[in-house]
Amino acid sequence: MKPTLLKINPSEYYSFSIRHDVVPYFYDKWHYHPEAELIYIKEGNGTQFIGDSIERFKKGDILLIGSNLPHYWRCDDNYFQNNPDLNAEALVSHFLPNFWSDTFINLPENKKIKELLITAKRGIYISKEIKPKVISLMKELVNSNGELRIILLLTVLHTISEGKNNRILSSVGFDLQMETQDKDNISKIYAYCSSNFKRKITLEEIADIANVSPNSFCRYFKTKTRKRFSDFLKEIRVGYACKLLIDNKLSVTQVCYESGFNNLTNFYKCFKSITGKTPFDYQKNFENKS
Numbered sequence: 001m002k003p004t005l006l007k008i009n010p011s012e013y014y015s016f017s018i019r020h021d022v023v024p025y026f027y028d029k030w031h032y033h034p035e036a037e038l039i040y041i042k043e044g045n046g047t048q049f050i051g052d053s054i055e056r057f058k059k060g061d062i063l064l065i066g067s068n069l070p071h072y073w074r075c076d077d078n079y080f081q082n083n084p085d086l087n088a089e090a091l092v093s094h095f096l097p098n099f100w101s102d103t104f105i106n107l108p109e110n111k112k113i114k115e116l117l118i119t120a121k122r123g124i125y126i127s128k129e130i131k132p133k134v135i136s137l138m139k140e141l142v143n144s145n146g147e148l149r150i151i152l153l154l155t156v157l158h159t160i161s162e163g164k165n166n167r168i169l170s171s172v173g174f175d176l177q178m179e180t181q182d183k184d185n186i187s188k189i190y191a192y193c194s195s196n197f198k199r200k201i202t203l204e205e206i207a208d209i210a211n212v213s214p215n216s217f218c219r220y221f222k223t224k225t226r227k228r229f230s231d232f233l234k235e236i237r238v239g240y241a242c243k244l245l246i247d248n249k250l251s252v253t254q255v256c257y258e259s260g261f262n263n264l265t266n267f268y269k270c271f272k273s274i275t276g277k278t279p280f281d282y283q284k285n286f287e288n289k290s
Helices: 108-122 131-141 147-161 180-196 203-210 214-225 229-247 252-258 264-275 279-289
Strands: 017-023 036-043 046-050 053-057 062-065 071-075 088-095
Touching: 036 131, 046 062, 046 180, 046 229, 053 229, 062 108, 062 131, 088 131, 108 147, 131 147, 180 203, 180 214, 180 229, 203 214, 214 229, 229 252, 229 264, 229 279, 252 264, 252 279, 264 279
Parallel strands: none
Antiparallel strands: 017 088, 036 062, 036 088, 046 053, 046 071
16 A cells, blocks of 8 residues: 555536545545645544654544645544444545635735645644534535535634644654655555554564565664654554543553553553653543543
């Protein structure tokens, strides 16, 4: 699997797309497209890869993914077990940043929106204080027609641009400018690790997936992603541990081993370095907000 250039089918009736997806799982492919993407996750849980950012996604999340930024959502394993009562659901809009013309987007009044779309090239997680308004607008947008569609999209982007606590996801250093073979290799690494992180992944096997020698793999991965492979793997494991802690069905010790860590001391150290909290504090903080 390589980061696929996804072609968004144009419509003779609309200048941008908005759809309501209800699917068994989403979207099991690392891809990018020239269109910006606005997504509201109505149902679903799993791990998201946006540029070089790795985090959990959950019901209620809203993200703005900029033009040509690779992204990949992988639902948790239970979504792949043919459970008819378990679906992933999202409202998704795709639009070219200049679909309303370069002249329009460069108007002085649109400065904030233009800056927002530039920032979105690193991915933006929409802050909770503006989520209700954005969700309401997206629900209206998916059922709209005519010029109201454009007005609503403009209003959504204006609302997001006013968010004080929106969070940028991918690092400044992330760059898609790789050779095709490199893109293919990194994609294979992402897919393989997201499926096998619960067990020990040896240097030899991951190097084989990337089609490079074990001696050069770590240097290769860091050169292409600006991240150490060991840190990359820890982020996936800690993200999954967060999910298990929120579920509150296992003890912290069980969470440690179920997430792919081989001892509690290392688990606590990695968890706190990535989340800023101990597993107990993380769980307690979530329960207090529920």
